[in-house]
Amino acid sequence: MALSMTGFGRGTAENAKFQISIELKSVNHRFLETNIRIPRTYNWLEDKLRQQLQNSFSRGKFDLLVQVLLQKEETQKVRINFPLLEGYINGINEIKKIFPVEGELRLEHILSLDGVFLPENDDEDMEQLAILSAQALSGAIEELRQMRVAEGSTLVRDLTARLDKLNEEMQSISARAAELPGLYREKLQKRIKELLDGTPVDENRIALEVVLFTDRSSIDEEITRFLSHIQQFREALNRNEPVGRRLDFLIQEMNREVNTIGSKTNDLGISDHIVEIKTELEKIREQIQNIE
Secondary structure: OOOEOOEEEEEEEEOOOEEEEEEEEEEOOOOEEEEEEOOHHHHHHHHHHHHHHHHHOOOEEEEEEEEEEEOOOOOOOEEEOHHHHHHHHHHHHHHHHHOOOOOOOOHHHHHOOOOOEEEOOOHHHHHHHHHHHHHHHHHHHHHHHHHHHHHHHHHHHHHHHHHHHHHHHHHHHHHHHHHHHHHHHHHHHHHHHHHHOOOOOOHHHHHHHHHHHHHHHOOHHHHHHHHHHHHHHHHHHOOOOOOHHHHHHHHHHHHHHHHHHHHHOOOHHHHHHHHHHHHHHHHHHHHHOOEO
16 A cells, blocks of 8 residues: 655653653655754764664655653763863863953853763663664654555545546547547548539548548557556555655656647547646646655
């Protein structure tokens, strides 16, 4: 079943020391793009989370928000990033030398500096954080996937109805095309009689012209290919794999066949059906932009 690329999911995981919460949302995109917002202290988890997303999806733009909380009964050890703090202090002193800035550096100023105080996690903590983050993201992915399945089902129903409309219009074109040689023959005979004004008409010559006309304007191959594309489109919608790019290709091919039919026939009845088909194809193209 085709999946939508729009969805939202949330997952949590915890142990005696940590609680991790992950919110995940996605929208349509030609490729797979991830934007991960995570506390700077835990940036080392980012690659693991991104890889987990890439293993789960093939297309879409994903925004991932990670929150890490320390359980109340645990006390977090911290370390001071002295090289960074020294850099901050040197920078402040340089500013004072150049600009007339007054005031002293106080403890509350140091506490507000980003990255000076860092949580100190041992190898066991890091291993547990990696496990918890993977579990939380798995929960978010599953919830998001369920939403994408539900919306995908709605899209499939709409697209199936539009495919039925395309099939109906193309069948009408096929029926009309079968009538064109006879209509052309009648029109040609009438025109020749008007020009010859009573002179006998060479029926063999007319028959030859009709054969040439039929050969030039034949759209049987285009109709057959178009109907085949419709069937392939239906089959793709029922596949349990990403099909968005395949559907986009099939729409391009359908448009190509319709344009060829329009260029080979000069009939108002067929032109009306072509307009209807192109309108439906454009609506389908818009819909499949949101299919993975």
